[in-house]
Amino acid sequence: MTRPGSRSGTTMNDVAAAAGVSQATVSLVLNEAAGTRFSEExxxxxxxAAHELGYRTNAHAKVLRDGVAGMIGFVGDFVATAPFAGKIIEGAQAxxxxxxLLLLTVNTGGDKALEAASLExxxxxxVAGVVYAAMYHRVLEVPDVLAEVPAVVLNSRDRSGRFPSIAPEEELGGYTAAKRLLDAGHRRIAMINIGAVDGELPAAVGRYAGYLRALKEAGVHPDPGLHRIGDGHESGGFDNAxxxxTGPQPPTAxxxxxxxTAWGTFQAVxxxxLSIPHDVSxxxxxxxETLAPHLRPGLTTLELPFLEMGRRAVELLLGGAERDGSTEYFECPLVERxxxxxxxxATSSH
Amino acid sequence: MTRPGSRSGTTMNDVAAAAGVSQATVSLVLNEAAGTRFSEExxxxxxxAAHELGYRTNAHAKVLRDGVAGMIGFVGDFVATAPFAGKIIEGAQAxxxxxxLLLLTVNTGGDKALEAASLExxxxxxVAGVVYAAMYHRVLEVPDVLAEVPAVVLNSRDRSGRFPSIAPEEELGGYTAAKRLLDAGHRRIAMINIGAVDGELPAAVGRYAGYLRALKEAGVHPDPGLHRIGDGHESGGFDNAxxxxTGPQPPTAxxxxxxxTAWGTFQAVxxxxLSIPHDVSxxxxxxxETLAPHLRPGLTTLELPFLEMGRRAVELLLGGAERDGSTEYFECPLVERxxxxxxxxATSSH
DNA sequence: GGGACCGGGTTATACGAATTACCAGCCCGG
DNA sequence: CCGGGCTGGTAATTCGTATAACCCGGTCCC
Structure with a gap:
């Protein structure tokens, strides 16, 4: 069963010997080096000989000589294991x-020691570069050691401003969401947020800001009682919804x-x-993807463009050069359901 | 800002020069090689000097010399991007x-050409070995090239029987599930499957077999009308539930x-x-994890021990040696909610 | 006083591929 | 008959690390 030479370790020298030529010839022929001439024979x-012996180039020898490896480091906090962020890796890998290039992946689970060790x-x-990815959008500290290679912060922003960052355009997303509801005719529009709007949660802050902007633009005075702070989980949606x-003046949307959070709201409704969208939009x-299309009715929502963001992160790495710490924002398209x-x-209080 | 020597490329020779010793001395000291003696000074x-210059060993040079790398290949079809299988990578990586060792990860998305190329x-x-993982349990063809290194099939079984495999114990899981319902007093117990029981879907086949065994053991004659073939998605649960x-003799469980599928059933119920568990268990x-705990009421279910399976796969790789094509089965524990x-x-027909 | 031994190092080589410099033979022109 | 150019290659060096082999000066012991 074992094909000849399939045992690990066939080198160019072996191929050279089998073909009756020198190692240099093997290298030049196999790499089709420019400007060299060898007979067809x-x-x-x-x-x-290479085929017969199952020759495979030793990547380490090549890297040692050439200086740079065909690998990109991808370190994330929980990205690899998060239920929804897989697309971010998929995009980067693609x-x-x-x-x-291949991806050398580590998800640290938030363990700083593991993070430091794996970066080392x-x-x-x-590695040709490192993508430093976060499961959710925030402002984070990037390890100093990343200054030694091209590095990009993905789905978050670098506090120090040393590294280019890639993040979703939260404010526009929030605006689009609220505008969709306003356009449908709603005026009492509540928002169940995924965290406080004071701190370091750009998703909560930005989406809320966009919501407010849309309301103001439509001449609707925001009712503070309609903005509620959830926890980002199903239960936060359920309780707040x-x-x-059941409050005195329930929202229509x-x-x-x-x-x-929306799922929790479905369950509360x-x-x-009550029914969606009849009683509340x-x-x-x-x-x-495991949630929004499968709710009944299907959930109209904004898409986090993780695939493109992952792609873009690697793209930036490959581009090299610039290295300014600016943030590139990705628009979140509305997905209608x-x-x-x-x-x-009837503005029933049920 | 740039620390001295933090530019990539400090080698042992640089350190040796700075410390006024030979490169060999640097190597021996830094590696604390056994049986060598150097003065404290x-x-x-x-x-x-090493610290000052920010020396970091060149892994490629080391591998070139030592022959084996500190990396394990992990290739999966959709594992990295699947919403629930992240644990399998987390376990392997841990x-x-x-x-x-670090994980060199590729998810092929089912693309055989990409798979072959990344394996090459x-x-x-x-790599010290390769974990060949599948998103769902099935019997699959393993690429021949994997015979060249230690390899383990994870969450599936190798058809050829050449490689050790790791899979969940489906039959016992089905048995446990049905028995839990029987123990609660149910006799009319339906099963909504995730695929046909004729073919190559061990999860569908095994879970069904376990269900039948539990029924028979309890003296319950299985009603063929109560076994329905879904598609593994929410809609399959919804439609079948x-x-x-609404059938003539609805099940009580x-x-x-x-x-x-259970989620779809929740929505149908x-x-x-009707209500769960009052009208139907x-x-x-x-x-x-994104689903079962958040349903209302919480879903009693069987856990796929992905974390342990991932760990075990790497464990087998590291153990080396044996290399028989046997399958190791992992028990799925019941999670009560x-x-x-x-x-x-009332055996109401609603 | 001469060999054995030991502390404290150094030299040299191998790993596998890429690349530069070179070389041998042949043909051709002048 | 000598030099230049072309064809078809080869030899040697480089990358950074690990390690086996060796070396030198001083002690100790008989």
């Missing part, structure tokens, strides 16, 4: 592969700052015997 | 890191062969105005 023999290891492997819908955020309708006439 | 100078690249990097619950499968209760007295 020699090329044939070299290729035949772009890397187009350039013939990556650098010792002479329950409170909103709710913008949930992420899809999980169902529990109250909903817009989510994230377009989480069936959770938005015009408000019903 | 020399060691100090070497360490100081175990690898304990051995000081991985082998050229002299609707059909079951349903075993859904995965959590997404809600639509019918449910057991799922997968313990999908609140979707199971005793059947209500």
């Amino acid at each position: 020699t090329r044939r023999r070299v290729h035949a 772009r890397a592969w187009e350039a013939g 290891t990556m650098l010792s492997y002479k 329950l409170a909103l819908m 709710i913008f949930c700052a992420n899809d999980r 169902a529990q109250l015997g 909903l817009v989510g955020f994230d377009n989480q 069936d959770s938005v309708a015009a408000p019903s006439k | 020399t060691r100090r100078r070497v360490h100081a 175990r690898a890191w304990e051995a000081g 690249t991985m082998l050229s990097y002299k 609707l059909a079951l619950m 349903i075993f859904c062969a995965n959590d997404r 809600a639509q019918l105005g 449910l057991v799922g499968f997968d313990n999908q 609140d979707s199971v209760a005793a059947p209500s007295k």
